Amino acid sequence: MAVFTDVSPAQLQDWLNHSNLGQLTALEGIASGIENTNYFVDVTRAGESHHYVLTLFEKLTPTELPFYLGLMHHLAAKGIPVPAPVRLSNGIFWGELNGKPCALVTRLQGRSVLQPSAAQCAAMGSWLARMHQAGADFALQQPNLRGLSWWQATAPVVAPYLPADIQRLLEDELALQTTHAMTTGYQDLPRGPVHADLFRDNALMIDDTLGGIIDFYFAGCDTWLFDLAVTLNDWCIDVATGELQAGACQAFLSAYHAVQPFTQQEAENWEMALRAAALRFWISRLYDFYLPRPAAMLTPKDPRHFERILIARRAGRYPVLPQS
Numbered sequence: 001m002a003v004f005t006d007v008s009p010a011q012l013q014d015w016l017n018h019s020n021l022g023q024l025t026a027l028e029g030i031a032s033g034i035e036n037t038n039y040f041v042d043v044t045r046a047g048e049s050h051h052y053v054l055t056l057f058e059k060l061t062p063t064e065l066p067f068y069l070g071l072m073h074h075l076a077a078k079g080i081p082v083p084a085p086v087r088l089s090n091g092i093f094w095g096e097l098n099g100k101p102c103a104l105v106t107r108l109q110g111r112s113v114l115q116p117s118a119a120q121c122a123a124m125g126s127w128l129a130r131m132h133q134a135g136a137d138f139a140l141q142q143p144n145l146r147g148l149s150w151w152q153a154t155a156p157v158v159a160p161y162l163p164a165d166i167q168r169l170l171e172d173e174l175a176l177q178t179t180h181a182m183t184t185g186y187q188d189l190p191r192g193p194v195h196a197d198l199f200r201d202n203a204l205m206i207d208d209t210l211g212g213i214i215d216f217y218f219a220g221c222d223t224w225l226f227d228l229a230v231t232l233n234d235w236c237i238d239v240a241t242g243e244l245q246a247g248a249c250q251a252f253l254s255a256y257h258a259v260q261p262f263t264q265q266e267a268e269n270w271e272m273a274l275r276a277a278a279l280r281f282w283i284s285r286l287y288d289f290y291l292p293r294p295a296a297m298l299t300p301k302d303p304r305h306f307e308r309i310l311i312a313r314r315a316g317r318y319p320v321l322p323q324s
């Protein structure tokens, strides 16, 4: 379940009226998702039907929203398939409902896939490269709020729950990533706005075509390589075993490279990016597992999945980046 905050049709109609957004015709809570409250919302306006998703942000604060919603607007305006936020009567993309910041965005077509095909991985690679290019001139800056500083703050909180050998793995990887982040090789990598949570459940597919990418609420400025690593670690593995799938990796990386060619420096930093991406989700899953939000009736995602992926990447199990 992921309706943490209830919204009644009357409350929403009142909210829509403030921005002349039309007559509510349907309101349906969305069961999936773990961060925010989401509803499908249909309205008619000037005789036309419009299909939206209403999100009530359960943890994010209004200061963080201009980056996420502004980035979605920027990408949508450049033809990248992402939800376009609706501008409210006060000229901004977010408002407030039931004490929570909220936004209305366009509803995209498609469904998430459980086990993507090589063709679907190629669609993702191509989308990611185009998104990186399109985001490069986005004016706002916000760091990846689930980046190194957050790992450094959160790892000591979850470490006491772990057996000694796993604690050592966590501490060792964090120390290596901290040192790595100070190298000029890392600091000079291409960077800009990245999605940073591009898992299968955040892509809506129509057969092998991408309907669009949702859930930009972990986006931030980071290396393009980190985004690539997050995506590969989820898209290009067998969902049951966690093992990499060679065909999926090749399709994904080649499609990205065809749009935005990899540099030599990216190739040199690839292993540490894959390890960083595994570490990031290992830590967040450990946190959600051992320190769940009160009243959240959710099954926490398995932290050991990313512990295994981190161990595999440290052992050198990953595909090489294509080079021109």
Ligand SMILES: Nc1ncnc2c1ncn2[C@@H]1O[C@H](COP(=O)(O)OP(=O)(O)O)[C@@H](O)[C@H]1O
Pocket (backbone or CB within 6 Å): 002, 030, 032, 033, 034, 035, 036, 037, 038, 053, 083, 105, 106, 107, 108, 109, 201, 202, 204, 214, 215, 217
């Ligand atoms: N713009 C959208 N278009 C179509 N479906 C959407 C859209 N945004 C969210 N959804 C649906 O809502 C579900 C939950 O959204 P998500 O952003 O993953 O929630 P959370 O931020 O809580 O993890 C998605 O799996 C998808 O089915």
Ligand SMILES: N[C@@H](CCOP(=O)(O)O)C(=O)O
Pocket (backbone or CB within 6 Å): 033, 034, 035, 197, 199, 201, 202, 215, 281, 284, 285, 301
């Ligand atoms: N993708 C993350 C958790 C974030 O959840 P989302 O539903 O907001 O994408 C994970 O799998 O750990």
